[in-house]
Amino acid sequence: MMETKRPATGEMLQGTLDMLILRTLVMGKAHGHTIARVIENTSDDVLQVEQGSLYPALHRLEDRGWVNSSWGLSENNRKAKFYELTAAGGKQLVAERKRWQEVVAAIGRVLDQAAE
């Protein structure tokens, strides 16, 4: 299978990856590999998540109290560390989403304006 070279998530802003992880966890507990796969699949492989940025991000989210972690058995019957969203994390997601939309709108305005 051919690998398409896509821009890696390492180029995304750090906060954006956090937001995507939080959004993924809204749908329930998941372990690191699942989260990465969901993001890749949902974005049609546009966004490639490197474990080099995924795991530091997960630890950062846990330090700030936006996710909780626990060890459990995955669907493949392997031991894996599952993460779930906390209430504070949910609030953080709403806030970040709002901010993202503001940024996108602002960038859009600049681009449209420049096109004139």
Next chain:
Amino acid sequence: MRMMNLKRFFSRPAVDAELAQELEAHLQHEVDDNLARGMNKDEAVRRARVKLGSVRRVRETVWEKNSMEWLETVLRDLRYSIRTLSRTPGFTVTAVLVMALGIGTNVGLFTVVRSVLLKPLPFREADRLIQLYEKSPNGAREYNYIAGGMYAAWKKAASSVEQMAIYGTDSINLSGTGGQLPEKIRYAECSWNLLPMLGVVPEVGRSFVEADDRREAAATVMLTHSLWVRRYASNREIVGQTILLNAKPYTVIGILPAWFEYPDTQTQLWAPIYHEQSSEMMQSVEMHNFFVVARLRPGATLAQALSQADTAEKQVHAAHPTPSTANGASARTLLDGVVHDAKATLYTLMGATSCVLLIACLNVANLLVARSASRRKETSVRAALGGSRWRLLREQLTESAVLATAGGGLGLLFAWLGTHWLVQARPEMARANAIHMDGIVLVFGVGVVAGCGLLAGLIPSLSFLRGPLLESLQDSSRAASAGHGRVRLRRALLAAEVGLTVMLLTCAGLLLKSYNHLRSTDLGCATQNVMTMRFALPHARYNTGVKVAAFYEQLLPRLRALPGVKAAGVVTTLPGQGYGGDSRFMLAEHPDFAGGVVQDAIVRGADPGYFSALQIPLLNGRFFEDHERLTDARSVIVSKSFARQYFGDDTPLGKHILIKDFASVPPEGFEVVGVVGDTLWALTEQDKAMMYFPLYSGGWTNASIGVRSDGDVTSLALPIQKVLGELDPDLPVSDVLTMDQSIGRSTMDASFTSSLVLAFAIIALMLAAVGLYGVLSYIVTQRTSEIGIRIALGAQRGAVLRLILSDGLQPAWLGLLFGLVGSGFAVQLIRTMLYGTRALDWVLFAEVGLVLSFVAAVACAIPAWKASRIDPMEALRTE
């Protein structure tokens, strides 16, 4: 936030282990996915690995995220230092011990200084408490006892004082009850308001009230906690019961709390003063027997209270212008009054321990310099590889900090043991019961440790804080001598050490000389093989002169009949055992002596055989005779200084003395029948005029026995007490000591101080000797090839020995010079503690110089001798 950071920092390994597992799981999941996509095993794993990249990088990222840079560095430096130090155990143990010695002595002494001199007394609002004193009439004493009448005058006049109280101390016989022996104990009498004023609340029962403090009131007494525990087994029932003091019944009304040990630990009972003393005594302005404590009004100062008291004093003096009436007052805080005697001693000791600490630091610094010298190449290589001076300094400081902390920990243990020993050895020292280590002491200890660490670390670092670091890399390995700068530094340190040691040695020598002088002061009587003890005949049972005289007349023959007794005598106070008491008198034949002013001299009562028993020489006339008793006791024997002072070259025999303060005086006065040699009432005091009266006059109820024997006199203690017990079973004795022990007791302070300072001086000398040895060994090692060349070229071994020896002794001479100059100043500070020794004692200085030179020579001789034994072939071969 900080706490979370620290927690994360220390849980890094655990987090990392978990993360490794997580990443492994992630890899496995990816492999599973690949397998599901149809790849074979190897391909699945390969692609998974490629996709996921470096596991190690992820772990490093997360690890670094949780790290704190500065803490990392500190821990790393610490680990490195400990590893380095444990590689040279000999050096480390020496350095730690030296530090422990210096730090321990200082912290220990600071504990004592803080507890005794700096901590406030445990009374309510103790900073407002002061003590007032009278200045003695002839100006001899600044802080003299107070007369009852003067106290009354002060009370009226001192408006800046909220409350005033008076107290005095004395001895009293506690009768035996319930199978317990009678005891002679110290007790205090006070005005009823003293205890409430100090804020002392009784543990059981009640305190005195004004109604108790009257002559006609019922006799009441309060027990101290220690007496209550010791004698009455903490039985609360004792309150309300009666005990017999001096054969008179007293009701116990209360027990004092355990912490109250004022004015000293020996005082065991308190009674109201106006009940105990006659109203005549309490109104007199001429008989000085008491102490006064006062509480200032809030806002009033000591100076105000003093000036008011002084004015009142002068008014009283103007109204009663007798020579026994004081003319001025003095005052100091209560704390000052309690600790004043210990101050000089403690500050001297503190000075000595500071010297020892400094020497210890210098020694450790010296040792560290030696080490850094041997690591010169290593230092240069590190500098060449990019290490900064700051980095090197930090490492050096860490090393010395580790040494200082280890030394400090051990030192604290020494200090704790030392203070405990001190309290055991000198329980009568002022406020000994208050000596505890508390927070301030720990802070001081930490400060000392930090200071030592810094000092011991900075000195060796001086060499690489300035100057080029890469120098040594350019040195040829055959350099004849190396590290000039370091050698100079070490010599300077040594000179300083030796100087301080010399100062300590001279002070110790002076104190020791002074103590020996004190100890060998001639009391004026026999001191070897003399047993002494004291007793007091209670007035209740010996209420007539006949009974009193009869007691002595029965006692003395029985004492002399005891086997082993060579001679026995009884006197009111033995030489060296205290002032005793004095009396005013006039010379009948010279009424105009000193302008008609009444004189005073020490009085004693002595039995006829006393003088020969204690071998006090008869210079003129005769001793008392047995028939001179009761009203027939009309004669007096005077001391040599009395005769000289009052009669000059004329013979005093046949003259008469009119005594002012006796109950019964023959109308024509007492006739002088003899002159005896002088005896000192205290070792440290001068001769004072003394008068002896016949003991059988029946007027003397306090007495001391002096028994002389040929052999061991301590075996006579029990037989003598038995004799007393036969005459009166309820008569307690106290102070059962040989004369030598009694002298020892009075010189204990001087002995203690001089021994301690001597111990410190010896420690300092040992440290200096070790330092000298170390430096010279190092120099010899550095100059091995040079010496080898000299010997190979024909130098005599003796010449080499002399060369090295003189080289090593140079800093010692320099230090000696500085030390002697410094001693000249230091001894001025301890001048007040010296008896009969001049401060600038050239002989002593010379002796110290000799001792130091000898020790230095021995310390340097060993490496010098080793140098002269160097085999030139070996020296030139080894690098």
